[in-house]
């Protein structure tokens with residue numbers, strides 16, 4: 001795994017401004033966690049000012065592209081009324097995936113700073129480094145490992161908690177009485193989830 005910046009000796013010093021921005025991104029990650037999404041947060045800075053924030057919300061919005069970076073990017077582009085954001089810097093708590101890395105380059109971001117490395121889908125050095133492809137014409141600088149420990153810790157705790165919840169759900173319920181043989185052979189009821197059938201539209205109220 002390519003994580004050259006994990007070595008503190010090799011890691012460039014983090015400026016107070018970068019650390020401050022990453023803490024704001026961490027706050028955004030907590031918002032994602034509150035609604036049950038994987039806790040990843042992002043902020044976009046321009047001339048030292050926060051112009052947009054975003055957090056991961058693909059599940060709640062039924063949108064596979066609603067990663068923290070893209071949520072923030074859309075807000076920033078709308079605010080600036082421009083599809084290119086060459087004066088902007090994005091801070092995100094997790095290494096961007098390929099989709100986000102390309103979107104940030106399409107938007108001509110000046111710099112991308114991320115916290116934890118993502119060995120599974122990271123596209124800034126972990127799996128691939130799209131920012132370093134000489135064939136791709138862009139000027140986006142990238143820096144990883146800023147507040148990597150708290151950013152990664154938030155994700156590790158989230159997944160540990162989710163695994164524990166899934167395990168608890170798989171445990172058979174404790175019953176006071178032994179089930180009868182017939183009951184134990186009954187097929188398990190398959191949960192139907194939260195979706196319900198669409199009801200026909202109500203008849204138009206008759207107005208006299």
Ligand SMILES: [Zn+2]
Nearest residue numbers: 067096097100
């Ligand atoms: Zn992404």
